[in-house]
Amino acid sequence: MTQPSARSPTDLEPARPAGEASTSPPIILGMTGASGADYGLRLLQCLLESGWNVQLLLSKAAQIVIHMETPLRLPGRPRAIQQRLIEHYGCHPRQLRVFGPDEWTAPPASGSALTWGMVVCPCTTGTLAAIANGNSDNLLERAADVSLKEGRKLILAVRETPFSALHLENMLRLARAGAVILPANPGFYHRPATVAELVDFIVARILDQLAIPHALLPRWGQDEPELS
Numbered sequence: 001m002t003q004p005s006a007r008s009p010t011d012l013e014p015a016r017p018a019g020e021a022s023t024s025p026p027i028i029l030g031m032t033g034a035s036g037a038d039y040g041l042r043l044l045q046c047l048l049e050s051g052w053n054v055q056l057l058l059s060k061a062a063q064i065v066i067h068m069e070t071p072l073r074l075p076g077r078p079r080a081i082q083q084r085l086i087e088h089y090g091c092h093p094r095q096l097r098v099f100g101p102d103e104w105t106a107p108p109a110s111g112s113a114l115t116w117g118m119v120v121c122p123c124t125t126g127t128l129a130a131i132a133n134g135n136s137d138n139l140l141e142r143a144a145d146v147s148l149k150e151g152r153k154l155i156l157a158v159r160e161t162p163f164s165a166l167h168l169e170n171m172l173r174l175a176r177a178g179a180v181i182l183p184a185n186p187g188f189y190h191r192p193a194t195v196a197e198l199v200d201f202i203v204a205r206i207l208d209q210l211a212i213p214h215a216l217l218p219r220w221g222q223d224e225p226e227l228s
């Protein structure tokens with residue numbers, strides 16, 4: 001079986017010629033303090049490399065977990081994080097905007113600002129509960145609330161195990177409200193040899209939900225593993 005490629009390049013179809021900013025509506029990426037920061041960072045890399053504009057919302061806990069789980073060292077303030085990530089991923093400066101939790105005047109706070117969709121990856125059970133209850137205590141929760149009220153794609157890559165009855169009820173509530181519950185639990189049928197390939201399994205499923213073409217993994221039936 002052909003194994004998926006290593007971390008870079010992402011094999012995504014570019015949405016714009018290199019060096020130009022996209023005119024497509026942005027994708028909102030919320031990262032919260034669940035384990036699996038690499039899922040969110042790899043998704044960010046894929047979106048930027050394929051030319052999408054991204055509005056990134058990081059919770060305080062997300063910054064702690066990124067520091068614990070990855071070698072990436074981010075500064076504290078949103079604009080400094082933005083500059084650091086633009087340099088880190090080498091994207092067009094207008095492709096990435098980072099907003100803080102209380103920037104209520106930022107575009108993600110309003111339904112009148114068009115978006116392609118929103119992903120919370122990874123998503124804590126705390127943020128899951130807040131979104132399920134319509135809380136808008138920070139910009140990330142408000143943006144998710146806006147996505148639901150506008151009938152836009154909202155994908156929640158929830159990470160916890162085991163799930164309590166409260167977690168399950170909140171997921172059911174959100175699924176009924178139109179959100180896509182996409183737990184960060186990768187499959188193994190592509191025979192992953194590295195953590196990066198497990199991460200790409202989840203990122204590929206998220207890109208599919210956003211209708212973004214990619215070749216991160218062979219599709220089922222496309223390149224079948226040999227059975228022994």
Ligand SMILES: Cc1cc2nc3c(=O)[nH]c(=O)nc-3n(C[C@H](O)[C@H](O)[C@H](O)COP(=O)(O)O)c2cc1C
Nearest residue numbers: 032033034035059061062065124125126127159160
């Ligand atoms: C290293 C680390 C890993 C964590 N993993 C999870 C997790 O997988 N799922 C979860 O729901 N919370 C997890 N937490 C707890 C959340 O970070 C915590 O509940 C936080 O208040 C969530 O805030 P946020 O939703 O605004 O990011 C973790 C915390 C740390 C420090």
